[in-house]
Amino acid sequence: MTTRPMILHELQRGKKRTMRNGKTMQKTIVYVLLILLALVFLFPFFWIISTSLMTTAEQESLPLTWWPKHLQWHNYVVAWTTLPFGQYLWHTVIIVVFSTLGTMLSSVFCAYGFARIRFPGRNILFMFVLSTMMLPGVVTMIPIYLIMKDLGWLNTYYPMIVPAFFGGGAANIFLLRQFMMGLPVELEEAARIDGASRFTTFTRIFLPLMKPALAVVGWGAALAAWGDIMGPLIYLTDQSKSTFALGMDIFSTAMPTGWGSQLEMAIAAVAILPVLVGFFFIQRWLIEGINLTGVAR
Template sequence: MKERSLPAERTLPAERIEPVEFTDWRRNYQGRRVLSKAIIYVILTVGAIVFLIPFVWMLSSSLKAPAEIFAEPPVWIPNPIRWNNYVEAWTALPFTRFMFNTIFITLLGMVANIFMSALVGYGFARYRFPGRDFLFILLLSTMMLPYIVTLIPTFLIWRNLNLINTYDPLVIGALFGGGPFFIFLMRQFMLTIPREMEEAAWIDGANVAQIFTRIILPLVRPALLAVGIFSFQGYWNDFLAPLIYLSDLPKYTMTLGMFFFLGGANEAPKWHWLMAMSTLIAVPILVLFFVAQKQFIEGVTLTGIKG
């Protein structure tokens, strides 16, 4: 007699049942995360608007008539738009000569800062010598000294060297390391580079100069770019140093030439010309930053990885 086989038991797929408490916790966590991001974006947006208001006011005032600049209530859109303010401001003084003076000082100081800060930073990052850490800390401590404190002693040094009314006091300082902040920036970035790359170059017969120029400098390009942007901004916008060391009008920089637009005892300030020249001076820095924004941020952020 043939035996009858029993039908196999059918198993239903188990449903994934999450605990109610875990589901509620995850939902609350996601809600808090979205809320925190929304708050951060709102704060950043408000901060961006606050920081943009002075620039928008400067741009708007550069296209206004003098009577509209301080009008109540404020006039944000000029009527009519006076593009001629830029032409009048540029031709009121020899700003073409001032522009070339500014470009010369800026490029010379920027190149000196980049090369010398990289050279000194490489020494602090790679060479071991007695008192290295102490000298580095001493160098960083000079950053706590306000510029105004060293102004008079520095002026006396340049005067004794008969270098007043020349461009030398404006750029020679960059030849002595480029400043503590730039040295710190380069040193911190170079510490992130593995020593094995230099050791391999030593084995291949490279000398110190070849290692520095062909290996180190290409690898620290973001830091070099960051130093270059900071230097460009510092020299391009510098007003106090040219005011102290330059006395002949043909040697003036653009920022120093703008000082004449503030008027005198018997002359009202020409705010529309001043805002027009301020807008023109700000354009190169904005263009440079937006073009090299990615590398600039990378160069600044990577300096804190290794100490």
């Protein structure tokens, strides 16, 4: 009589142990797959760093040299001084800062108007804004170029900065509008009852709550401006005004003789560094913004 409860107890313990072992095995498999996937994505970065520190002989050797015997840090010095990359970097920082600021300001104002201000034809106008996302960039490239030419802005940074202050892009407006429509209406009503103006409500109530979504928009705009090569290639005719991305393209034809691709890899590593540093600083807001908006860049 006493053995039956003990047998049932042992069976239950065995079942629980089997379930725990099964869950542990599942977690192990998931972690192994995630590690392998991470290694696949990290391999290009490893190859850039490794190649940038090699000698020409190591870079061209067969079988492949996975890591240099002696780190050639002077490759970075040679690559950086071949062209005025310090000047190119400063030009790019100016464009990135002002274009990102313009994109964030203009898109959040437009989104607030579409989300919270009722006016005739609001939904129709918003649909027109969204429809611009279907236009390929090559369609508007020539008209915009002619506009910039008539304004006398060729060979200046205005074509890469000023348009960001006029709308900020349909995708950014849509993202911020959807985020803003998810905020409680009672917050705005309470602020208006307390005598706050619409601008005060926008700056004191909505903007602090929209930091995650604005981080996503700002990060996307900054990445687009940092890696933009088409704009500088079209509007800049003076090489001394080139940006970092355009300088990398020029560098492929201006490398010193007797060198392999390690100099190009060195410049590529330098170009990646600001992106990584910026991501580590704002990753909390980015992750929160992606979770709240459901949009990944």
